[in-house]
Amino acid sequence: MTLVSTPSRAPYGREAKYDPLRADNAPITTYYDQPQLKKSHWGTRVALYIFIAGLSGGAQLIATAADLAGGEQHRGVVRRGRHIALLGVFFGPPLLIWDLHSPDRFYNMLRIFRRTSPMSIGTYILSSFSLFSLMTATAQLAGWRKAAQLTQLPAAIAGAGMTTYTASLLTATSTPLWAAAPRSLALQFAGSSFGAAAAALQLAGRVDGDEAAAPVLEGLALAATATEFVGALAAERRHRALGIADAASVNTASGALYKLGALGLGTAVPLASYAGKLIGGRPRPWLMMTTALAVLAGSFALRLSVLAAGNESAQRPQQSLRFARREKVR
Amino acid sequence: MIPDEAELTAGVKIEPGKSYGFFTDTTRCIGCKACEVACKEWNLLPADGLHLTGMSYDNTVGLSASTWRHVAFIEKISDGDGRATEMAPYQSNWLMMSDVCKHCHNAPCLEACPTGALFRTEFDTVVVQQDICNGCGYCVPACPFGVVELNMIDGKAHKCTLCYDRLKGGLEPACAKACPTDSIQFGEVGELQQRAHQRVSxxxxxxxDSAYLYGVPNSPGATGDLGHLNAFFLLTAEPEAYNLPAAPSRASNRVGPSLSFGLAAAAGLALAAAALFGWQK
Incomplete structure (x- = not known):
């Protein structure tokens, strides 16, 4: 849907009685096209955090699954997954603290726990993920297999939170583009996180010359990107049903990034490439490595474009006021 | 200082444990902006500059970190089919409305705040504690009315405190006290609601006929699980004309569906991973 801004026009006081139950699609007269909401200040830094959080959480989950269900030939995946999880431990907290406007008071996040705030929930998810991932990696380095098996379980549970809580963070706001699609955004983020983790593990395995787990990781990346694709379709449907713009159409720059990066590199390329191999294409290592890189780039592009598009939608009164008409108490 | 001065100026004794708020009657507003000025003076808020917007007589544009009362000026120049050629005699063709933080019953900014800097006071108002706020900025997109904002100089979130310091001293909030037409009335929320219903009839x-309330229970503005608004309004045009959402919603209602759905997807993919690893073994 393309957005045409209606000209500024204030209502003539016909003294018509205001009917709160009027048709939802009745035209909206804005206040001289002034923004009705304030946008978030989140940009590249937070997009990078969401990407890294999803990647490391997904890697920890895959490593745990490989450790519990896999055989000896999957030990490489377990080791590399635990290492990739450390990205979130070492880069996650600094990125978030850097994004605060009074970073010297970051510890106030730990004063309280508020279950209505995904930012507060996420603080504890990231803290426990960091603690248990660090313990698991240390045990792995020291060769204490039993200890690592024990600490990986809480790390994996927190890792599941890392792949998806950031979608709740965005959706539990009044920003129309994010608030309109709580479930589909969660599906997109969880799928993209798993896809990125599987792609990174596959890439790391090939670099190490260990391709024993490659078919499993490719199958997993296929399932993850399919989940993400379903989420993207559901989000688009939901936005259309509410009469507001989706991430592909809210403005040109973020729309192009969403369509080419998130949908193209993040879902279309891997779906075609992995499905092609599954159907019986010849194994081409370069193609699989390129696909893995595309999945990673697409995962970052998804977060960057959804953040930018949401901020844009918050600035447009036609979007926020339309959303606030449709979002009735049900 | 006169003890319990609000008894003399607003007819209300301010006591902890009761709900206080504003009833802003837009039919009485003359657009003098005394509330904006009184607010800035009492709260020591900086000026916003001397630029002219050219869009109406409104050069303040909206609420911000340094503007906690904002008078909107809506010119009724169009009847939907272009410029109006006739207007009602002896009527101002302007709608004026002094906007402010709504101090929602279920305040999305407070529910979003991860540090507890935003809290509910003993007067049932919502205030940012400046010594705790760490500038995470999550309250900003959480607010369905676009009220709270970060100040980039001090790195903290700011909004109307309903003059928390004045209430503690038994004083009526500065904007309500300065309002020359009683368009802004301060008092106990229950009593204000009664007074407002009476004014509508x-x-x-x-x-x-067009007069209605925005933000009292079962009215526009008090939708989506927000409960009532402690600072509510009497309006005569659609809420959107005043830049107010018709049916705002409580952001935290979306945490449950989103988190459970996302975790279920993650669990499903983790099980798929385990199944694939087990199958290849």
Missing amino acids: ELHELGV
Whole structure:
């Protein structure tokens, strides 16, 4: 849907009685096209955090699954997954603290726990993920297999939170583009996180010359990107049903990034490439490595474009006021 | 200082444990902006500059970190089919409305705040504690009315405190005290709501059929699980004309569906991973 801004026009006081139950699609007269909401200040830094959080959480989950269900030939995946999880431990907290406007008071996040705030929930998810991932990696380095098996379980549970809580963070706001699609955004983020983790593990395995787990990781990346694709379709449907713009159409720059990066590199390329191999294409290592890189780039592009598009939608009164008409108490 | 001065100026004794708020009656607003000025003076808020917007007589544009009262000026120049050629005699063709933080019953900014800097006071108002806020900025997109904002100089979130310091001293908030037409009335929320309903029927009797309340229970503004708004309004045009959402919603209602759905997807993919690893073994 393309957005045409209606000209500024204030209502003539016909003294018509205001009917709160009027048709939802009745035209909206804005206040001289002034923004009705304030946008978030989140940009590249937070997009990078969401990407890294999803990647490391997904890697920890895959490593745990490989450790519990896999055989000896999957030990490489377990080791590399635990290492990739450390990205979130070492880069996650600094990125978030850097994004605060009074970073010297970051510890106030730990004063309280508020279950209505995904930012507060996420603080504890990231803290426990960091603690248990660090313990698991240390045990792995020291060769204490039993200890690592024990600490990986809480790390994996927190890792599941890392792949998806950031979608709740965005959706539990009044920003129309994010608030309109709580479930589909969660599906997109969880799928993209798993896809990125599987792609990174596959890439790391090939670099190490260990391709024993490659078919499993490719199958997993296929399932993850399919989940993400379903989420993207559901989000688009939901936005259309509410009469507001989706991430592909809210403005040109973020729309192009969403369509080419998130949908193209993040879902279309891997779906075609992995499905092609599954159907019986010849194994081409370069193609699989390129696909893995595309999945990673697409995962970052998804977060960057959804953040930018949401901020844009918050600035447009036609979007926020339309959303606030449709979002009735049900 | 006069003890319990609010008894003299607003007819209300301010006591902890009761709910206080504003009833802003837009039919009484003359657009003098005394509330904006009184607010800035009492709260020591900086000026916003001297630029002219050219869009109406409104050069303040909206609420911000340094503007906690904002008078909107809506010119009724169009009847939907272009410029109006006739206007009602002896009527101002302007709608004026002094906007402010709504101090929601279920405040999304407070529910979003991860540090507890935003809290509910003993007067049932919502205030940012400046010594705790760490500038995470999550309250900013959480607010369905676009009220709270970060100040980039001090790195903290700011909004109307309903003059928390004045209430503690038994004083009526600065904007309400300065309002020369009593368009802004301060008092106990229950009593203000009663007074507001009475004013609406009074206006209906006078022929102003368009008058209605925004933010009292079961009215526009008090939707989506927000409960009522402690600072509510009497309006005569659609809420959107005043830059107010018709049916705002409580952001935290979306945490449950989103988190459970996302975790279920993650669990499903983790099980798929385990199944694939087990199958290849």
